[in-house]
Amino acid sequence: MKLRFYDFILDTDRQTLFHSKTEIEITKINYQVLLFFVQHQNQVVTKDQLIDHVWQDKMVTENSIDQSLSKIRKSLAKYDDRVIIKTVFGKGLEFTAPVEKIDKSSTDIHS
Numbered sequence: 001m002k003l004r005f006y007d008f009i010l011d012t013d014r015q016t017l018f019h020s021k022t023e024i025e026i027t028k029i030n031y032q033v034l035l036f037f038v039q040h041q042n043q044v045v046t047k048d049q050l051i052d053h054v055w056q057d058k059m060v061t062e063n064s065i066d067q068s069l070s071k072i073r074k075s076l077a078k079y080d081d082r083v084i085i086k087t088v089f090g091k092g093l094e095f096t097a098p099v100e101k102i103d104k105s106s107t108d109i110h111s
Contacts, residue, residue: 003038005097006080010038019079029054030072037085037095046092069093 003010009018015031017024026034032054037045047065069085076084084097 002102003099004102005038005041005084005095005099006082008076008079008097009102010035017075022079024075024079026072026075030068030075033068034072037093038099041095041097041099044088044092044094049092 001012003012007020008024010016011018012035015028017026017031017034033050036050036053047062050065051060073085082097084095086094086096088094
């Protein structure tokens with residue numbers, strides 16, 4: 001499945017992120033964090049939810065989560081200056097970009 005937000009494509013089959021036709025380097029864990037946000041578009045996500053879903057039974061510090069979020073935001077900001085993951089003070093984080101599933105038959109999407 002491919003998910004589009006703005007000019008980004010998140011390819012869930014290949015676990016890759018593209019901007020237009022450029023593949024963006026992203027670690028496996030950062031990909032999982034971004035995918036969780038995309039799947040929970042316009043919902044406030046807490047760090048505990050990220051830990052439960054992405055890191056599962058692994059020990060993780062709040063600093064590790066902050067570093068992951070920082071790297072994702074920087075990767076996205078290289079290509080788009082809009083705030084895509086915003087901080088909701090005292091509550092968590094929210095993925096605000098519109099998301100659409102891409103039909104595999106679409107001709108403008110990477111194969």
